[in-house]
Amino acid sequence: MAADHTPLTRRQALAALTGAVLMPLADPAAGSVRHERHFLFGSPVDVMLRHAPESPGDAALASVMRGLQHIHAQWNAWKPGELGRINQAFREGRSARVTPALLATIRSAARLERASAGLFNPGIGGAVRAWGFHDDVMRDGARPAAATLAAWRDAAPSLAQIEMRGDRVASRNPRLQLDFGAYAKGVAIDRALDEFAARGQGDALVNLGGNLGAMGATGWQIGIRDPFGEGLLASLATQGREAVVTSGSYERFRMLDGERCTHILDPSIAAPAQGLVSVTVLHRSAALADAAATALLVAGPLRWREVAQRMGVTQVLAVGPDGRGIASGALAARLQFASRDWRGRIATV
Template identity: 40%
Template sequence: MRFDRRDFLRLSLLPLLPSVLASCSETQEPVEATQIVFGTVVNLQIYNTDKQTAENAIARVESYFQQFHHEWHAWEKGGILSKINTAIAEQKPIEVADSVKNFILKSRQLTRESDGLFDPGIGKIIEMWGFHSEHWQGPPPEDSKIHAWLQSHPSLLDVYFKGNRLYSTNSQVQLDFGGNAKGLAIDLALQQLQQAGIHDALVSIGGDMKAIGHPAGRQEWNIGIQDPKNSQKAIAALHLNGGESVVTSGTYQRYFIWKGQRYAHIIDPNTGYPADSFSSVTVIHPDAITADSAATALLVAGPERWQTIAAKMGIQYAFCIGHDGAIQQTKAMEQRVKLL
């Protein structure tokens, strides 16, 4: 699915999508494509490459994204994740490819480093809240059902491997990698672009971005961090270097209101209820999977714990916006961000 430039300008103002700030010094227009995948806007920008090479590479990446969505969406029947969840529920082992195993093991390590605040094993509670679909309307699950889920305490840490056979010690585990699969997709997409001989590009999926090289006329990418209270305004700007990813997780886009109470889509694994600490958290890290996972973990951690969790996850650059607009950030991030 393609959009013209006007559609992208409108769609790029969605709350979780940091916008690339235009530079007057850029003399070459990028070869660009936009589509809807993973229920959000995907944008590719390729610089310093002839148009035909860029368009051929974009076509391959777009096809790859559609296949990736099918395989890794927790609710997509027939995909690898659906097969894994069925096997876990039936308490049967399942053989998986090396790439699947490696991603799950990496995610499990990130779960451990985050003290369980990022945990892809909580798919059942996400389903209970209705955030497995594209329409969120309530009602919230009953307290008794949340309590029963907490008693079973499903976690990605319950999953283990013997060779390439995946097992789980807990049948209530349901894997949902909505918290970091976009990071994996970005890393793999950029690998494909590099294999096609492209050295300067930006891939954006919703609130996740990663760059390689640099745009025409500049040595770095200019990125805007969206104001949670105004979808058409950037609250801050930062420079992104080639080889870095920037991810924003927020509670202000995907939510529903039930009887006057607002429920956001990011669930705290320790309570079974939506996290209600920061409005958004932006993280910079070379690895998009780590950045994606950490942004979720820091948002769940909230004002009291985010610095501790950032240190455990090896995060130098973090920028947190409270519901009241108050900003907390790491010392390193202060050197990268300019408030607008």
């Protein structure tokens, strides 16, 4: 079993839950914090610096926010921007110009798609639209027609079908539609932390709707949300530069034909993933953690450890619909459980 730790106080738990999934716990002893909050990527965005002089700190925060706003505006698959233009070109069978930053993201995502055996697949945009998960509001409705999903599966969209030549990309599969909803936040966090480090600000935290990246010798206290309620499952302190990302079936869903359907789709069947309710991944790379959390949730209880090994992640917490879970040994030793009940329900492997 995981190490025994003192439960969190109610005040700590409430402080942690101002975010959707994960949130830094208040730590007054850690020093003064410069903090900016915006609304991007469909959720609150918090950027924090500790021990930062006023002028350099403000300049670093402003630069990071500009970078986040650019990704938010240009990499949204469903609104006008660079990614939307590329998807339109794919549908029309022509090539499109791509910026170096997005091209690098496509290349890295393609590598992770291969590593995950296709369970992480940013080419799934067509299926996302078919299920109605591209809308900001999750409305009740009916499931997609079986023929629609069958046609998507038969086309088998994959990033391997993208042709990259210089600064242009194309695909011969018109059903390939890029959706970086399970990757863009992680990439954005990594870029933000890189920017802070380049500006000499080494004690920072970036929270994009519960996907967190942090760095600093002191560490940041991070809360992991209870997937079944309003409280916490556990917390942990970051060590050096780390990202903590949770993928949960409870986050966004639609009621379709009376059935609750999660927004996380299994690319192999073009249908909502089943078997796990949340997966938390800790890794130095936020982009890898973001992709892996999605892939492991799709993999389900029988395959997630195999997929984690393929993707090179070793610190994982997976929780099933019965409220029991498994934490890898490296992560289990760091978890501070929110209650004795949760401590007893999480096994260690």
